[in-house]
Amino acid sequence: MTTRLTVTGIAKAFGATKALVGVDLSVNAGECLALIGENGAGKSTLMKVLTGAHRADGGSMTLDGAPYDPSGPLDARSRGVAIVYQELTLARHLGVAENILLGNQPSRFGIVDRKRQNAIAREALEQLGLGDLDLDRPAGSLPIAQQQLVEIARALTAKPRLLILDEPTSSLTAADVEHLFSVIRRLKTQGVSVIYISHFLEECRAVAEHYAVLRDGASVASGAMADASETDLIRHMVGRDVAEIYPRIPHDIGDTVLELRGIAGEAKPTDATLALRRGEILGLFGLVGSGRSETLRALFGLDRIARGMVLIGGQPQTHRSPRQRLLAGMGLVSEDRKSEGLLLNLPIADNLTLTCLGPFTTAGLINRGRQEASARSLMERMLVKAAGPAQAVGELSGGNQQKVAIGRLLHHGCDILLLDEPTRGIDVGAKAHIYRLIGELAAQGKSVIVVSSYIPELLGICDAIAVMCRGVLSPARPVAEWDSHTILSAAIGAEENAECRMQSAE
Amino acid sequence: MSVRTSASFTRRTVIGLGALALGLGLSACGGGDTEAKPGVAVSNAKPIVIAVIPKGTTHEFWKTVHAGVIKAERELNAAGTPVKAIWKGPLKEDDRTSQISTVQNFIAQGVQGIVLMPLDRTALVAPVELAISSNIPVVIADSALESDKPASYIATNNKEGGRIGGKHLGELLGGKGKVILLRYMEGSASTEEREAGFMEAIKTFPDITVISSDVHAGATHETALKASQNLINRFKDEVNGVFCPCEPVTTAITQALTEQGINKKVKVVGFDNTPRLVEWLKAGDIHGLVLQDPLNMGYLAVKAAVAAAQGKPVDKRNDMAPRLVTPENMDQPEFKALLNPPLAEYLGK
Amino acid sequence: MSTPAIALPNRALRLLSKLGPFIALIALLVIFRIALGLGDSPSDFWSATNLRIILVQTSIVAIAACGMTMIIVSGGIDLSVGSVIALSSVVAGLTLHHGGDPLLAIAAAIAAGMVAGALNGSLIAAFGLAPFIVTLGMMGVARGAAKLFADSSTVSFPTNWLGKLMQPIPFPGDPTIIKALVVAPGVWLAALTAVGMALLMHKSVFGRSAYAIGSNEAAARLCGVRVRTNKIAIYALAGALFGLAGLLMTSQQGQGNPTIALGMELDVIAAVVIGGASLSGGTGTVLGTIIGALIMSVLRSGTDQLGWPTAWQEILIGAIIVLAVGIDRLRNHRAG
Secondary structure (H helix, E strand, O other): OOEEEEEEEEEEEEOOEEEEEEEEEEEEOOOEEEEEEOOOOOHHHHHHHHOOOOOOOEEEEEEOOEEOOOOOHHHHHHOOEEEEOOOOOOOOOOEHHHHHOOOOOOEEOOEEOHHHHHHHHHHHHHHOOOOOOOOOOEHHHOOHHHHHHHHHHHHHOOOOOEEEEEOOOOOOOHHHHHHHHHHHHHHHHOOOEEEEEOOOHHHHHHHOOEEEEEEOOEEEEEEEHHHOOHHHHHHHHHOOOHHHHOOOOOOOOOOEEEEEEEEEEOOOOOEEEEEEEOOOEEEEEEOOOOOHHHHHHHHOOOOOEEEEEEEEOOEEOOOOOHHHHHHOOEEEEOOOHHHHHOOOOOEHHHHHHOOOOHHHEEOOEEOHHHHHHHHHHHHHHOOOOOOOOOOEHHHOOHHHHHHHHHHHHHHHOOOEEEEEOOOOOOOHHHHHHHHHHHHHHHHOOOEEEEEEOOHHHHHHHOOEEEEEEOOEEOOOEEHHHOOHHHHHHHHHOOOOOHHHHHHHHO | OOHHHHHHHHHHHHHHHHHHHHHHHHHHHHHHHOOOOOOOOOOOOOOEEEEEEOOOOOOHHHHHHHHHHHHHHHHHHHOOOOEEEEEOOOOOOOOHHHHHHHHHHHHHHOOOEEEEOOOOOOOOHHHHHHHHHOOOOEEEEOOOOOOOOOOEEEEEOHHHHHHHHHHHHHHHOOOEEEEEEOEOOOOOHHHHHHHHHHHHHHOOOOEEEEEEOOOEOOOOHHHHHHHHHHHHHHHOOOOOEEEOOOHHHHHHHHHHHHHHOOOOOOEEEEEOOOHHHHHHHHHOOOOEEEEOOHHHHHHHHHHHHHHHHOOOOOOOEEEEOOEEEOOOOOOOHHHHHHHOOOHHHHHOO | OOHHHHHHHHHHHHHHHHHHHHHHHHHHHHHHHHHHHOOOOOOOOOOHHHHHHHHHHHHHHHHHHHHHHHHHHOOOOOOOHHHHHHHHHHHHHHHHHOOOOHHHHHHHHHHHHHHHHHHHHHHHHHHOOOHHHHHHHHHHHHHHHHHHHOOOOOEEOOOOHHHHHHOOOOOOOOOHHHHHOOOOHHHHHHHHHHHHHHHHHHHEHHHHHHHHHHHOHHHHHHOOOOHHHHHHHHHHHHHHHHHHHHHHHHHHHOEEOOOOOOOHHHHHHHHHHHOOOOOOOOOOOHHHHHHHHHHHHHHHHHHHHOOOOHHHHHHHHHHHHHHHHHHHHHHHHHHO
């Protein structure tokens, strides 16, 4: 079997941040390599280097034995390397066919040859079983899963020798996933190599022959998929034993403090029911697009609630603004802390105390000294690593930023904390800090809802887990009743959630 | 963010910006110096610096005022009174803000006198009174200002100009017919007076009806042309005469009439003059122009400002009578000088 | 998926927002015809002469707006239109003033606009500066340069055939070709520009790239579209059209003038927006823009002829802009 791609010692830095420090991997022709790693391990950067979107600072690559150093996406494409990015990269105003051939339109004298464009697009879509899609329909009007398939069709038109799929299933239904796998298998028989990026280890096992694990910008392990156990892979990914990452801090669970009864929003959720008790850490899992963030947003008064009831401390809530929720002792840390959570240009002290300036205010003027003193004590309690309360939040690392975001809720005196993806994009050490912090908060009698798409962390820190599937949130069950397989099945709507599938068929 | 820091930040910013604006203003005025024409007798004594601020600089009218300013400057210098006149106007004719800051900058610069042709009768009151309280005498020219503090007011009697124009148009039409008044711009005092004078005079002809008098042409040639085209097209079959209160409107109306092929047929009485208007007058496309004497206005204004700066008494008010020039009298020498002011002699172009 | 259920109102809305400006234009024409046909001295708003005048009055804004459409579709904005028009007008005026051939003046005007546009595009593309800021700067620079070149005055030149470009109605003595054209040559220039730009934007790789950049710049880059080069070309092309508009302005005024077209950027942007383009990029058509420009001219002409005070025209045009953007927002909200 011939080697399609080799990567040796690839390094890439962005200013002071070293995204890749030395990556080695190789893929054989007609085989699939699963590339595994946590968020922030450097997978996306590596993909951008492979497809010419970034230039590597060091190291070398070969493609079918020849040196490979793409100067740009077009160059990589012409060499037969195509990628489907995790985030959707469609021009939503343009038609399906135009999107598929964007940057590569067949043309004569600068005029697009629409006939040929449509023919090529049609052929690619047929390979994916989407032969009847309207080629002129604006891509933005397609359902998310079809948008994803349009992107894959775009990659196929390059007649790729190497196809890179970056988290391709994150927005697909189970049936679509199975369909995608059959496409991958067919491509492999045609000699196409595939790099498959995912943190769903089951999926990797289903399509890949080999694996490579990336951690902190370096390749730390590789081998045949069949030889690796799940625990091995996770240990490689996080770099230590799982037990020490998820500290178990004993805490008592009390009475119900928050209840959702059949909440429905504008689009999602369609039916969310949940009960949260005092001192409880409740995990909320769902695939992208299942409506878990929307549930939190509706709960916090950011999105309109169309139906259903929210009860805090047994009291039905009539007012639905974030301000009212804060007054009722509820706080939210958004999944997008950079654009929604923090004021990046402002000092830590301002960020921590923003929602509650009363204690430092005399006659409308803020006493900076007292504000900073209060911020400093919070920072010490939460182990925020920073020069001082006057430092701008934007200068901190992701983990410390997240601590500040959570710290604001503590300063406000919130008893119910809604944390949306609290560990996304932060390093393993900081993750452990956050987990410990969440445990300590529960021990103080606070109630926490953690939304996450990373199953191991939910299993590691939560008392109970509720799973969301296509807008429907079913009541939580104790963590002991779950494992990663049952969580995923529930999220995909595969097994016992027959009612869930009925909903989606409507 | 703390209220305290933001307040102090704001104050510092305002001071900084103020200083910056002042600096820019001064340097801009400094740039204006170079406009003083060569050939001026230079005396060792410190010259009396007079700032002359017109409403605009591109229109022919203001160029002629400028010539008068230079005429006065030359005469005074030749007579042993060193004078330096700085000519500085806004490029756009309706930019009150820039005219206000121009006045303020000259106050900061410490000129000895200001001649101002105000774009607005009220908006310019505050800066003018600030100048006067800083012991800088101000002479108002061309348009009125709502203040009795300026040393002198030199202007064409605009209302009388409108009356003369209205009377002439009425006589041209033999006392009957339909006429249009296309107004200039909202808030321009001199043209409003002309328009009022016209309406007054045209009322004395009972058989003449004004079929349109509500439309404003706007500040620029482009807007005036659009308004003229639209109005003339609407009334082309019935209109017998048009009165235009200023140069851009006269030009635009004549252009619009020519486009419709009804020039010469429709009587046009306009205001002010440019080479183009004079040509049209000669060709019979325009039947009368009410003329001011901008050269003399600039001349008299600078002289008054210098006199005021020297502490000499000046007339509080100087009404300049407008003149009516027609195709018949345009070749008489006194009108010839008005129609073709010797700009080249003073402006060198 | 529940696509069919959403598709119907979506399609109706899309059709409405596509046809909306056209319907509004027809409605205005009908309303003004009726209104002007009433009263003591009726006049025909649909007379050949009036329509010719309206077309002439539209052509300058229309040509500039064709360029602006491409910029706005690509997700940019150009605030320097008015100033670039003035600069081109002065450059054309100076060329003629110094005895240059009218054809040379046309080339000079277009080149001046193109240089300004290319400069805008380069700064935006090379340094990733916000188009709003760069072109705001160019607005001052081009206006200042125009005044500098013109020595803060108007530039006169001997009469030549350029003056015929913007003459709404042919004169009896005009050459046959002018009479055969029926409407002013400037109107034909605008029409040719519109057709050319519509084809370019709809059919060419360059045009489609502009849509892709405006729709999702990151995606376009990842798909290998040369975003920077395209941006420079877009601004330069638009600048060339602004230069052409400046030339027509010069021809209409019979002089080069550094103070013309003050605030015209707003008219031009308004035409594009009324025509259905979204300021966030990705949508907009040349046809829509032309209709938007016509709506504004018809409105101005009609209210002038009805003798409405200027103030009402301004209020109406302002209201129409907000309405057009409101419909756009509604459509995007539903579709998104």
